[in-house]
Amino acid sequence: MRFAQPPLLAGVAAIALACAAGQALAADPAPxxxxxxxxxxxxxxxxxLRQIPEACARIEGAFTGDSAEPYRYAxxxxxxxxxxxARFVDAAKAQPSEAAGWVFNDLLRVPSVECPSQQAVVRVWRKPVDQTVELDGQGQSRIYIEEAKRAAAAGTIAAIPMYAAEMGVEGxxxxR
Incomplete structure (x- = not known):
């Protein structure tokens, strides 16, 4: 037999959960x-969770049921x-932040069916680069093989945008 929670306790629990989520959101910039x-x-x-076509990547996740690691993503x-x-890089190594030129791109929240008070939270960061392309006299963007080989040998290949994702569990x- 299941007992219903008194309305006051349910309201207090909802407010506490909202405050905790609000504190986490307050720390994040607006995505x-x-x-x-x-x-x-x-x-x-x-x-x-999300597809990033320019990086040829998809972020997948699953709740594990393990209290030590309740959610796993890849x-x-x-x-x-x-x-x-674009490249997808390890967030622990890249340490994305607005101060480092990263843009807070997306905030993904996934609630658990078995445990509604718990949710996985994935923060996706994007590091843009200036991708303006010089056009030739005919208004075309051209890549010349010899110039590209010299640039590669000199290590001056243009930067490409990067993405990173951080995962956590809140609530x-x-x-069991």
Whole structure:
């Protein structure tokens, strides 16, 4: 038999959860992309969080049911023949921040079906680069092989945009 929570306790719990989420959001800058929380996901169900076509990557995640590591995510390549125009890098190594030239791109929240008080939170960062292309006298962008080889040998290849993702779990863990 299940007992209903008194309305006051349920209200206090909801306010506490909202305050905790509000504190986490207050620390984040406003993301470029604003979206609602994702559909609640069950334990063991792998789901796509976000696709980044220019990096030929997809971020996948799943709740594990393990209290030590309740959520796991991975960045996977979308297609073997895709030619990336951006790189996906490890957030722990890149340490993305606005001060370092990164842009807070997206905030993804995924609630758990089994534990509604807990949600996975993935923060996606983007580091843009100036990709203005010089046009020749005919207004065309051209790449000359010999010039490209010399630039590669000299280590002066143009930078490409980068993406990084940080994952965390927020909220109270449920007992099993």
């Amino acid at each position: 470029e992309i604003t979206r609602p929380a994702a559909t609640p996901q069950a334990v063991g169900v792998v789901h796509t 960045v996977v390549r979308t297609r073997p023949n895709c030619q990336p125009r 109270k863990a449920c007992s």
